[in-house]
Amino acid sequence: MAIEVSGLIKRYGDLTAVNGVDLSVAEGEVFALLGPNGAGKSTTVEILEGHRASTAGTVSVLGMDPETGGRQYRERIGIVLQETAIEKELTVREAIDIYAALYPRRRPASELIDIVGLHEKSDSRIKTLSGGQRRRLELALGIVGDPDVIFLDEPTTGFDPSARRQAWTVIENLSSLGKTILLTTHYMDEAQALADRVAVISGGEIVARGTPDTIGGRDDAAVVISFTLPPGTAPPGLGEVVDEAGRYSLEAPAVTQRLHQLTSWALDRQIELESLTVEKPSLEDVYLELTGEANDG
Amino acid sequence: MGERTSNLQLIWQQIRYQNKIFWRTPIAAFFTIVFPLMFLFVFVTLFGNDTISELGVTTAQFYAPALAVFGAVSATYTNLAIGTAISRDEGILKRVRGTPLPPWIYMAGRVGSSVWVAFIAVVLMLAVGVLLYGVEIYLVSLPALLVAFAIGVACFASLGLVVAAFAPSGDAAPAIANATLLPLAFISDIFIAPSDASPGWLAAVGSVFPLKHFAVAFSDGFSPIEKAARDGWLDHFHWKEYGIMALWLVGGVILAIRFFTWEPRGGERKRSSRKRAKTAAEA
Incomplete structure (x- = not known):
């Protein structure tokens, strides 16, 4: 060493x-x-x-x-x-x-x-x-x-x-x-x-x-799917949560399946899933969580 | 592993590089070299270069050695105090502390460079005095002059480092150095010739500090009275003045070693404000 x-x-x-x-x-x-x-x-x-x-x-x-x-x-x-x-x-x-x-x-x-x-x-x-x-x-x-x-x-x-x-x-x-x-x-x-x-x-x-x-368990952490919906659209009801800016996020342990459900739902209704992202928590997310700074910044 | 540079070579390099920095800092060079020369011009112009009756020498004959001492003290005391405090503020001392350079060699470089600048200031002042104003140097006391110079610059270098040690910041150092040196110069036979008209207690105050003793010991070589009074070159040694300067030198070295810090003061401030922030957050 x-x-x-x-x-x-x-x-x-x-x-x-x-x-x-x-x-x-x-x-x-x-x-x-x-x-x-x-x-x-x-x-x-x-x-x-x-x-x-x-x-x-x-x-x-x-x-x-x-x-x-x-x-x-x-x-x-x-x-x-x-x-x-x-x-x-x-x-x-x-x-x-x-x-x-x-x-x-x-x-x-x-x-x-x-x-x-x-x-x-x-x-x-x-x-x-x-x-x-x-x-x-x-x-x-x-x-x-x-x-x-x-x-x-x-x-x-x-x-x-x-x-x-x-x-x-x-x-x-x-x-x-x-x-x-x-x-x-x-x-x-x-x-x-x-x-x-x-x-x-x-x-x-x-x-x-x-x-x-x-x-911080980044590799084991669930992938998060997030997206926004056009105004007035009812959410798909897959267990998603919504933040103040109207952005939905969905924790997805089985990401392929979840993504398929979500996109099928959107295709059926001809809804465009704007700014769709599929991400693991970033190092920054983990860091903020670990240092308890998430709420300060 | 390659070869270490020898300590002697390192000291030489450090002196050279401190010197380079000094000459590239116009304000320091101006106050140390040009300022005392300006005083000489002003005094000789103001008072004329006639014989001062109380001293029996010309204006220049009195002021050239006195202002040479002032230049030597500026080069050592003032410059070391200001330069070192600023280097500490800038984090340069901390950076040096993180290198293999032994701290004493760094200090030797700073002190050595300031002594070299003091030497130049003195030689220049005396040269101008001799060439322009007919100042006479009595060679019999030249060895005594050199001893006075050596003890004087060592004493004021150590005191400059004491000021650097205690100055709260690089901004405060010039104020402290000048507020101590300039008033003292008025009561130490530098700016004003000794006269019976000034109160005895003022002269007594001056005698406590080393500046007057530096001036007295150094001026010997320019005094026809001293020359007439003593024969051999050794008779011109001012043991009392050397002794008092040596006492200040020892005191200065002890204080400088005891209280000198290499870290910027800001570091401590930052830490204590962090501490306050932490306490506030926990409350």
């Missing part, structure tokens, strides 16, 4: 930010820690990064304790913090060179600039970069020491959709190099796209874990 955490607890005074977290991440795996703000995911990651001491529990990354691993430990990890923090007066290439010098294993600046796609900006001052470009530079600095384990704390927060796709490609490339990646995010599509396994953390505890496709 590249990362092993058991019984991790972190208290700030009377506030328990992390309350008994267990995690294990295999070498080469991409693991996503999901959770709302304040759920304890950043605290957990910061303990793994060596930025914070734990209150109780054991943490081992690459066989070392991040709290006491010091220089040797930091030579083998890469950190991308939640907020971009780079000296704005430097150019992209200067920043990469300066940070590369801190590591015994160094990736050449030109290769990193390639990976994160900042060729045109390589000799520009960092203060002239857009938010997305700075974030990608931050990614480059996170891997400048050719780390074995990479921590990405909300790597794409504040990105526009195209910048997010580019960052995903970068992360996928890193993963294909065999790096172990621990990622926190509150974007479900990000977890779905990148992670081999996910864990949902809420109130300082892990409430569910699994692959993006199976977590």
